[in-house]
Each structure stands twice: as structure tokens, then as C-alpha cells.
Amino acid sequence: MSAGMSPGRRECRRSGEPVYDHQLFVQTISEFVRTLVRPYDVDTVLNDLAGRLNAVLTITGSGVSLAEEGRIRMVTVIPPELAALEHHEDETQEGPGAAAYRSGKLVAVNDLREVADRWPGYCRVARESGIAATAAIPLALDGDVYGVLSLYSAPPREWPQDDLAAAAVLADIATGYLINASTHHQQEQLNEQLRQALDTRVIIEQAKGVIAEAYTVSVDEAFERIRRHARRHNAKIRDVAEAVVKVGMRL
Structure with a gap:
């Protein structure tokens, strides 16, 4: 290192060459x-x-x-x-x-x-x-x-x-x-997928309870009604469940 140079810098290889700081x-x-x-x-x-x-x-x-x-x-x-x-x-x-x-x-x-x-x-x-x-x-x-x-x-x-x-x-x-x-x-995508899955499970469970009470059937039979309706109308089970819970649709 040449005299007067800062210890944080290295000497140029030749005159005019940029210095690495x-x-x-x-x-x-x-x-x-x-x-x-x-x-x-x-x-x-x-x-x-x-x-x-x-x-x-x-x-x-x-x-x-x-x-x-x-x-x-x-x-x-x-x-x-x-x-x-x-x-x-x-x-x-x-x-x-x-x-x-x-x-x-x-x-x-x-x-x-x-x-x-x-x-x-x-x-x-x-x-x-x-x-x-x-x-x-x-x-x-x-x-x-x-x-x-x-x-x-x-x-x-x-x-x-x-x-x-x-x-x-x-x-x-x-x-x-x-x-x-x-x-x-x-991780954000995974969290969103998990949230959507949980929301879907909750709405389906609610719909099963509504149908079971409306038709005096078991929750298993209520789910079968929801699933059959979804198949017949080429719809998602979640969409059918939301219609049951939120707009009062009956199957």
C-alpha cells in the first residue's frame, strides 16, 4: 500500500484506473x-x-x-x-x-x-x-x-x-x-389457499346443517343432496353451499 492511502482502499493498478472503494x-x-x-x-x-x-x-x-x-x-x-x-x-x-x-x-x-x-x-x-x-x-x-x-x-x-x-x-x-x-x-399464496379451503369447509358445514334441518335428514344425507345438485347443474359444491346459506336455496 502506498503512503497516504486509506486502509479502506487499494492502490490503482495503473494511473487513471478506477479505485475499488x-x-x-x-x-x-x-x-x-x-x-x-x-x-x-x-x-x-x-x-x-x-x-x-x-x-x-x-x-x-x-x-x-x-x-x-x-x-x-x-x-x-x-x-x-x-x-x-x-x-x-x-x-x-x-x-x-x-x-x-x-x-x-x-x-x-x-x-x-x-x-x-x-x-x-x-x-x-x-x-x-x-x-x-x-x-x-x-x-x-x-x-x-x-x-x-x-x-x-x-x-x-x-x-x-x-x-x-x-x-x-x-x-x-x-x-x-x-x-x-x-x-x-x-408462503402468502399458501396462506391464501389454506384460508380459502377453511372458508369452503365452513360454508359447506353450514349448508349441511341447514339442509339437514329443513328436510329432517342426517348431515351425511344433506351433504349428498348438495353434491348431487352440484353435479346435475355442473356447479361447484361451495357455490351450491353458499346459495343454501346466503340466499335460502333448497334442494
Whole structure:
């Protein structure tokens, strides 16, 4: 480490090369881990994460794309001027992000001019957007890829291992947010299904009691009447039960 440098930052590899802000990186991790245990909006978190990543790595921009039916779809990009590049990759599935998604491996390009033959359309749009270098990191866990974190640099840029390692940690955090949000959504769906099942059981039991009393039959016979009526009229048993209880229908 050179004299006068903060212990939270590493020395540039060569003059003019952006500096990886380790102190900001640690602060970002701390803040996002705390957010994970509180209610949050996924889009807002990913947008904030992209903005923090730009500051941590001193890069031109970054974006997050999520997997959808075997493709990647842009969710957020900062600055918004890079949206055209991300949209192009969405539409064509051509570029480092799509390649990282398909392979589940990091794809880093120091100078897009060197891969113009591989991704001609992507490289053209990148040039028009003022981007010369890019890296894409899969958002993955246990072999499942949930999306891609993309890094953008206006000048050609080497992607040092320290920078990519820091970005990979933030990608893991983003993956954690996605999985946590998915699990929460699944739990909400399960709770709603259980609530509907309980409501259905309650209304059917009420209808059985009404029919049993009205026709002086057992509750088993009352249920058979409800079921036969539902079959004859191609209706759901719950709908018939609700008609019995709420509008006084008799079978």
C-alpha cells in the first residue's frame, strides 16, 4: 500500500484506473443485510444495489436482469441512458449478460471491439451508448440461475479479481433478496389457499346443517343432496353451499 492511502482502499493498478472503494463496499453489505430482515420492495432494492455498485467500483453503470421463461429481462439499470443496451439484450438474447445466464458463469470483456464478431448487434448498441467494456455475473444458487448482474465501463477496462469478487458478493446479496421474496410470495399464496379451503369447509358445514334441518335428514344425507345438485347443474359444491346459506336455496 502506498503512503497516504486509506486502509479502506487499494492502490490503482495503473494511473487513471478506477479505485475499488472497500470501505463503501463493507458499508453497503451491512446496510443491505439489515434490509433483508425487514419488509422490502424487490425492484427498489435492486435499483439501490445497482446504484451502490456504481459507486463501489467506480464504473459507468450497472443493471440487473431476471430470468423469465428461459430468457433474461431487464429490471433496472443505472444510469437510465443504458436502458437501450439492456433492452437490446432482452430482445435478442445476445451479449455478455445472456451468455452468463446460459452458462451460469462470469463473462468479462475488457474491450468490446475484440468481440464484435461474436455479438455484432450488442457491440453496435454498446458503442452508441458509450460503453466499451462490460462484465456479467450470474445471480445463482445451487446451480439455479435467477438472473444477471451487469457492469458497464465507458472506457476499455480490465476487470481486476478484487472488483469482480466484490461484485459477486453483491450479486449473492441480490440473489438472497430474490429467493427471500419468492419464498415470502409462496408462503402468502399458501396462506391464501389454506384460508380459502377453511372458508369452503365452513360454508359447506353450514349448508349441511341447514339442509339437514329443513328436510329432517342426517348431515351425511344433506351433504349428498348438495353434491348431487352440484353435479346435475355442473356447479361447484361451495357455490351450491353458499346459495343454501346466503340466499335460502333448497334442494
